[in-house]
Amino acid sequence: MTPPDSQTLWLFGGLFGLLCFASLIGIILRRTLTGEAAQKTIANLNARIFAWWLMVGVFGLAVVLGKAATLTLFGLMSFLALREFITLTPTKAGDHRSLFWAFFVITPLHYWTLATGWYGMTVLLIPVYGFLFIPIRNALAGDSTNFLERTAKIQWGLMVCVYCVSYAPGLLLLKIPGYTGENAKLLFFLVTVVQMSDVLQYVWGKLCGRHKIAPKLSPSKTIEGFVGGALSATALGAALWKITPFTPLQAAGMAAIIVVMGFFGGLVMSAIKRDRGVKDYGELLPGHGGMMDRIDSLCFAAPVFFHAVRFWFT
Amino acid sequence: MIGRLLAFIARLFTGAMPRWRGCGPEPKLRVYFANHSSNLDFVLLWASLPTEIRAQTRPIAAHDYWTSNPLRLWLAGQVFRAVLIERKNVTRENNPLTPMCAALRAGESLILFPEGGRNPSGEIGEFKAGIHHLAREVPEAELVPVYIENLSRVLPKGEILPVPILCSVHFGAPLRLEPGETKRDFLARAREAVVALRSV
Numbered sequence: 001m002t003p004p005d006s007q008t009l010w011l012f013g014g015l016f017g018l019l020c021f022a023s024l025i026g027i028i029l030r031r032t033l034t035g036e037a038a039q040k041t042i043a044n045l046n047a048r049i050f051a052w053w054l055m056v057g058v059f060g061l062a063v064v065l066g067k068a069a070t071l072t073l074f075g076l077m078s079f080l081a082l083r084e085f086i087t088l089t090p091t092k093a094g095d096h097r098s099l100f101w102a103f104f105v106i107t108p109l110h111y112w113t114l115a116t117g118w119y120g121m122t123v124l125l126i127p128v129y130g131f132l133f134i135p136i137r138n139a140l141a142g143d144s145t146n147f148l149e150r151t152a153k154i155q156w157g158l159m160v161c162v163y164c165v166s167y168a169p170g171l172l173l174l175k176i177p178g179y180t181g182e183n184a185k186l187l188f189f190l191v192t193v194v195q196m197s198d199v200l201q202y203v204w205g206k207l208c209g210r211h212k213i214a215p216k217l218s219p220s221k222t223i224e225g226f227v228g229g230a231l232s233a234t235a236l237g238a239a240l241w242k243i244t245p246f247t248p249l250q251a252a253g254m255a256a257i258i259v260v261m262g263f264f265g266g267l268v269m270s271a272i273k274r275d276r277g278v279k280d281y282g283e284l285l286p287g288h289g290g291m292m293d294r295i296d297s298l299c300f301a302a303p304v305f306f307h308a309v310r311f312w313f314t
Numbered sequence: 315m316i317g318r319l320l321a322f323i324a325r326l327f328t329g330a331m332p333r334w335r336g337c338g339p340e341p342k343l344r345v346y347f348a349n350h351s352s353n354l355d356f357v358l359l360w361a362s363l364p365t366e367i368r369a370q371t372r373p374i375a376a377h378d379y380w381t382s383n384p385l386r387l388w389l390a391g392q393v394f395r396a397v398l399i400e401r402k403n404v405t406r407e408n409n410p411l412t413p414m415c416a417a418l419r420a421g422e423s424l425i426l427f428p429e430g431g432r433n434p435s436g437e438i439g440e441f442k443a444g445i446h447h448l449a450r451e452v453p454e455a456e457l458v459p460v461y462i463e464n465l466s467r468v469l470p471k472g473e474i475l476p477v478p479i480l481c482s483v484h485f486g487a488p489l490r491l492e493p494g495e496t497k498r499d500f501l502a503r504a505r506e507a508v509v510a511l512r513s514v
Contacts, residue, residue, distance in 0.1 A: 079478075083329070087480040093434065093470035099477040282480065283331070 007243050011188055012060050019056060022049045051288050059191065063184050067172050068115065070187070074169040075111040080291040081161035082107065084281040088272070089153040094143030098134050098154055106130050107162050114166055117173055126163040131155055160269075160299050161292070167302035174306075176245050176313050185243040186309065189251075190258060193237045194301050197259045198266070200236075201229025218270040221263075230259045245313055257308055258301045265300025269293075317393045321361035321368065324354070328468055328481040332362035335511065336487025337458060339364050343423055344456045344488070346371070347445055349438045349508055350427035351466035354476075358465055359425055360394065362483040372417055373425040374410075376401050397424065411447050418452040428504065434471040438509055441501045449491040449500065456488035459504065461511035484511040 026046040033042060062073040086099060106126065113121040135151045168190060172183045179186075205225025213221045237255020241248040269292065273281065282290020324330070332339070348359055356373040363371055377398040380390035390396040397417050399410035417424060426448075428441035449457055461484040469476045486507050491500055 083478050083480060086477075087464065091467060091479075093466075093473075096467075096470050096473050096477065099479075100475050103477055282329075 005182070007182075008063070008185060008188070011185070011243065012056075015056050015060070015192075019049070019053055022052070048288060055294075063188065067169075070169050070172060070184070071111055071115050074165060075108070077291055077295060078111070078162040078165045079103065079107055080284065081165065081281075081295060082157050084290045084292045085157040085161050086154070088276050088278065088281060089157070091150060091153065092143060092145070094141040094145075095138060095150050095154065097141055098137040098151075101133070101137060102130075102154055102158055106133075106158060110162055110166060114170060114173070119173070122166070122170065126158050130158055134158075164299040164303050165295060167306040168298060170302075170306055171309070174310060174314055176309070179245040179313075182243075186245075189237070189240055189244050189254075190302060190305055191298070192240065193233055193255045193258045194262045194297050196236055197229055197233035197262050198297055199229075200232045201225045201263070204228030204232070214267060214270075217267060217274055221267065226263060230256070230263070233259045245309075254305065254308060258305050261301040261304045262297030265297040268300070269296035317368070318365065320357070320393065321365075324357050324361040327476065327478055328358060328465065329478070330358055330362060330481040330483055333482055333484045335484055337456075337485060339367055339485075341367050341370065342456055343418065343421060343452075343454060344371075344458050345418070345424045345426055345445065345448055346458045346460050346485075347426045347428050347504065347508070348460035348462050349512075350429045350432050351434055351436060351462070352432065352469050352471075354465055354469055355427065355432075355462055356394070356425050358462060358481060359460060359483055367423070370421070371423040371425060372397050374399055374414060374427070378402065401430075411444060411451075414444070414448060415451050418448065418455050423455075424448075428501075432466075432471060434466050436466060438505060438512075441505045443497060443501065445504060446491070446497045446500050449489075453491065457490065457504065458488050459486040459507035459511060460484065461486070461508050463512070486511045 026042065026049050029042050030039070030046065033039065058073065062069040082103065086102075091099060110122065110125050110130075113125055134154050135147075138147065138151050138154075168187060171186045171190065174183060174186070176183070176186075201221070202225070204227075205220060205222045208228070209220075209222030209225045211223045212219060213223055213226060234252050234255045237258065238248050238252035240255075241251035244251050244254070246254060269281075273279065280289025281292035284290045288294050346359060348355060356375065360368055360371065360373055373394055373396045375390055375394070375396040375398055377400050380386045380396060380398055390398060397413050399413060400408040401410070404410065414424060414426075426445060428445045429439040430442045431439075433439050445457065448455065463482040463484065464479050465481050467477070467479045468481060489504060489507055495503075
């Protein structure tokens with residue numbers, strides 16, 4: 001464990017200040033607004049702010065404790081997300097053994113390859129070996145009803161909840177010239193831009209959202225919310241350029257990639273929820289739904305961001 | 315102590331949150347009756363009750379299964395404090411309803427699976443008559459319908475290793491035997507009460 005540098009301290013100090021500010025607004029709104037509907041919205045807002053404290057606290061602690069703690073945290077997040085994902089997609093008794101492998105062998109093994117820095121296996125394990133293994137195990141179980149559908153669901157769960165999510169802590173392993181030992185800040189950059197993009201799209205949508213983008217999939221997403229949120233989150237990313245190996249313009253470009261992929265991630269995961277007739281994947285955090293609801297944008301943003309950095313900066 | 319630990323593990327592994335829809339977790343004399351799809355059903359239902367209510371609630375379990383080895387015997391007797399009943403060679407002497415009524419009259423609530431056996435398909439089968447008998451013999455007990463969701467996916471019939479799929483335990487509004495209600499009507503109504511909890 002290395003002591004965090006002054007930039008990291010400033011970053012978490014900044015987040016701390018931001019959360020204090022948000023909590024203060026939450027308290028003021030609760031005291032001033034009247035009416036049942038308004039109070040309900042505020043209660044939801046305050047629950048979200050409280051959960052943010054929790055998330056920033058856990059994430060901050062992991063980053064400060066170092067690589068092993070961060071990998072453990074993301075491994076746990078993957079596990080919880082996979083659990084919510086599989087719970088929501090009906091599986092049958094014939095999938096049982098495959099599921100056991102997915103939860104207790106493939107997921108830990110994948111994070112183990114990440115921890116040991118075996119990059120070649122990290123990128124192959126789930127998309128190649130896991131991809132082939134799941135249908136083999138399901139075939140051995142002998143139930144052919146909806147075979148393709150059932151197999152695909154498990155493969156999808158592993159890809160989205162484990163493989164894609166793990167690209168976020170994977171950033172810690174990149175060797176970027178002139179940026180040695182500072183990779184945690186790249187992870188901070190990704191997570192901050194992704195999450196702030198969600199928050200800012202929500203805020204912009206509430207303030208001036210008119211035209212719905214996908215009324216059937218996600219009625220709360222509006223063009224105004226997306227444009228406003230995307231632009232302000234991109235600006236935020238550009239403003240954070242100092243903590244990254246990027247120039248301000250490059251940082252804006254990277255933030256734009258994160259924002260766009262994050263948006264699509266949210267949209268796709270909403271489509272799955274709609275199809276299953278639920279609003280949230282779980283109820284882990286009050287106001288936020290489950291783990292999957294919180295990291296849906298990260299799932300799509302992390303791999304693309306990782307490979308963009310790996311391609312252009314290593 | 316071990317009971318609390320087991321209850322904690324059961325809740326952690328299944329992520330199960332009790333959903334008190336039709337009644338609250340009150341220390342009343344009750345018979346909790348639920349759908350039966352997995353061997354873990356009664357453990358999870360039992361674990362979903364608050365500690366003090368759990369301490370005065372006893373599951374009904376099969377005598378032959380729970381006395382077949384020392385570990386099961388110890389778990390059934392010391393940890394779950396199960397009311398063991400005969401399910402195969404029922405005679406007048408070992409009538410399963412006698413110990414159930416005795417436990418209720420001693421002020422202890424019961425956990426019961428009126429389908430008799432497991433229904434791994436997720437369908438809820440016809441109820442056996444025992445619950446009607448309890449309702450008639452101990453009318454002061456509230457009959458609370460419970461629907462246990464997803465547990466058959468955690469541990470399907472014939473499997474040993476569980477997978478951590480999220481479960482829920484839904485508690486519905488209590489029933490009592492209405493004056494003049496026939497056995498058939500009551501059993502159908504009790505079953506409907508469990509089925510109704512499935513669709514919420």
